[in-house]
Amino acid sequence: MKYIIPRIALRNLSRQKKRSFLLGGAIAFGIMIVTLINGFAGAFIENVSENFAYLMAGHVFVQGAEKTPSGKRLSVIRDDSIIFSAVRDSGLSYEFATKTSEVSASLFFEGKTIRQNLTGLDLATNLFLRERVVLRQGSWDAIGPDSIILSEKIASRLNVLPGDRITASFQTLTGQNNIADFTLAAISVDSSIIGSVMSYVDLAYINEAIGLKSGEYMALGFMLNDLKAAEAFASRLYTSMAGMGIQLFDRSANEEGSAATPFQAMIRTQRSEDWQGSRYSVYTIDDIVSQAKQIVVALDGASLIILLVLFAIVMIGINNTFRMVMYERIKEIGTMRAVGVQRKEIRSLFLNEALFLALGGAVAGLVLALIAMSILSLIDFGMNTPAFMIMKNGHLSFFVPPLRAVFNVVIIAALTLLAAYFPAKAAAKMEPAVALRTAK
């Protein structure tokens, strides 16, 4: 019952419906745009990470490294039982683990050459690959020890068909040139820019070709059931491995004044280090896509600037409106003052009105943004688009961090109050006699 001032403020908003609607609409529009950007940025990291995780068949990776007497760094896990026991000991769970070796090779077929990264994994047992990779030609049944699966794009550039023999030339771990023949088992559907550059070969076959023994490989990827669990998984695994006395690379490195991401810095630090025997690094998909995080930071920064620019304009409108409103209602101000309303209550009458306008506009803007997001996310862009990496199964997806939304609303409320503050103060300062006289 004491809330008469806010009550009047709220009703005052509805006196000039068109005007309130325009100002509130401007606020709503600004909030909507900014929320859309925030929503896009909010889902961006997750989408990129999840898509990368699928391509790389893991959320958390362990890589082994050795130094040859000549100082060359070898990427190899000789004995993964320690890793698995570390996982077991720390009670970590995962969907499945994928052992991979990767080699950069030149592929030859009937005078055509192409440079390709070959990803070696257990073609016969890797169910994940069978789930994700859609075959255009050939079949999983045709998989043999020397099989290779190429994407449509690569296959057409090499002009090969299933059954063709392709020669690959590459370097072994110790730096010797070597060649191996592969049989094209299947051609995969290009699922994206990234998907189209993936070529899969059998782990045992490629290991032998580059000089790794049976049971050895380069990296171990763990697919978790939740991307968000990756960091916790990695840090617990790291601690557990460290506890077992296994040599490990630091999980982070900082290069002051460098534009490199922490991940790049970490890799570089590892290069410069010296050690004996096997040393392991543990990293997550998050570390790999940390560059994408800079994009998010940029997007959020841009949204803040848009927010401020839009609201600089809205503020001018609000300031002008409230100056006008003050003169329109000068008689009421005088009357209220005469009847016993204090100066600061007059001020809060106007500030309340501004606040309600801001909050009403902001809530409307958030609702509009949510509607826009759900409509946009219905559109199917398909998997075969360069934007695939930032999407979720070919759809735009959004996530507005709640704190970010609150932050935007608070900013808008603060700016609106600021814009209304001076007219409100002027209204409060007016002498009642002057206000009443002017009203005649």
Added chain:
Amino acid sequence: MAIIEVRDVKKTYPLGKVEVQAVKGVSFSIEKGDFISIAGPSGSGKSTILNMIGLIDKPSSGEVLIEGRPTSGLSDKELTRLRHEVLGFIFQSFNLIPVLNVWENIEFPLLLGKTKVSATEKKEWIDWLIDEVSLSEWRTHKPNELSGGQRQRVAIARALVTKPGIVLADEPTANLDSSTGEQIIELMKKINRELSTTFIFSTHDAKIVEVADHIIRLKDGLIVENKRLNGAGSPDQVRE
């Protein structure tokens, strides 16, 4: 003791480079329960004096005492509180709050300051006032749905709701036709009798002046007549 005492009050308004002397030194006192008319031609200083008694304007010199208390040293906040507690206002152009309905307009002053009234007591009192000003059927109407006379009756009820000792009305009938105006004055007179609220109203309508039991007549910012009728105490001397 006089409920209001005006002591040698002057008011000058700056007007460009010159000054306008709106009130040139007036003194008078008003007894509790008086029904006073401040009369005089246009520009004689009626509004100026009412504003100063109403504590919404300050004298350039002199002193206004309300219930024996000098007011010249009070802050804006204290003056506002005093207005709220002791004074009621009726305006020429009604001055209701457009977004509040009849009942809410009357209730409004009770929601300000530190008035402590129980909900039922408040409701009974407002209902009584609404009945008194014959607006029972209009309680939920907004001001713009009322006639001028009805609006002024709302204003009267609003002026009375805090049970003030003094109600000030600057030309309360000027925006009304003469018969409605007379009804308004009659209503004020009735309440004056029933609640012994002191009413001070300004007017230049001779017929309405006659209803008062104390007339202060102004001319050019000075009192030219100050008389009490109906044996309502002894009239003050005219002072120049």
